[in-house]
Amino acid sequence: MKYSAFARTKWFLFTAGLVLGALIILAIRFATYHVTATHYHANFAVYINGQREEFKGPQYYEEVAACVAHGPIQPAQRAHMHDNINSVIHVHDDGVTWNQFFNNIGWNLGPNFIQDSQQHLYVEDDTNKLNIVLNGQNLTDITSIADQTIKDRDRLLISYGNIDSKTVDAEYKSVPATAKHYDESQDPASCAGQMQKVTVSDRFHHLF
Secondary structure, three states: OHHHHHHHHHHHHHHHHHHHHHHHHHHHHHHHOOEOOOOEEEEEEEEEOOEEOOOOOHHHEOOHHHHOOOOOOOHHHHEEEOOOOOOEEEEOOOOOEHHHHHHHOOOEEOOOEEEOOOOOEEEOOOOOEEEEEEOOEEOOOOOOOOOOEOOOOOEEEEEEEOOOHHHHHHHHHOOOOOHHHHHOOOOOOOOOOOOEOOOHHHHHHHOO
8 A cells, every 4th residue: 555655656746747847848938939030141143245233223222111111021022132232132031033033123034034124135046145153053054043042142143145154254253252241140121031029829839
């Protein structure tokens, strides 16, 4: 009888310990849960007939006021540029493609053409190529990147014209590799990349 009472006490303490431990873990998960949005960067450059596009004008850059607005994320907030820095893309949503970014700044990118914000269309022909170099890999005549997702620290060159491989290589080297720096720096505006407000319901859903 004494052994049976001792065994019951031991199992009670063991079970209570498990329950208490589980409750502590759940309490920690509940208290520390937060939602972080997508936020990373990529570098790019566009050359048309040997001239680098400077993307001059406020229409190419997302304003801080637009970034902090409440409500559903808008297309331009998903991927954009800031502060007249024309080589850095700020990505604030999952699955953003290169063409979606270009659409956001008034351009259009296809498998064999690029169109600027003035509706000038540059299409491949017998003389001119749409040269594509992504992360050091020359994809010209291999695949279109228009519908590819922009990835963290991507480095892209788009160069249209009648140019040789040496020129393409030189133009690619002109593309900055600063995305890592921007990943590790504070963004000039939140643009849906800030920590989102967490509801009690969100915390409970995260428990299990």
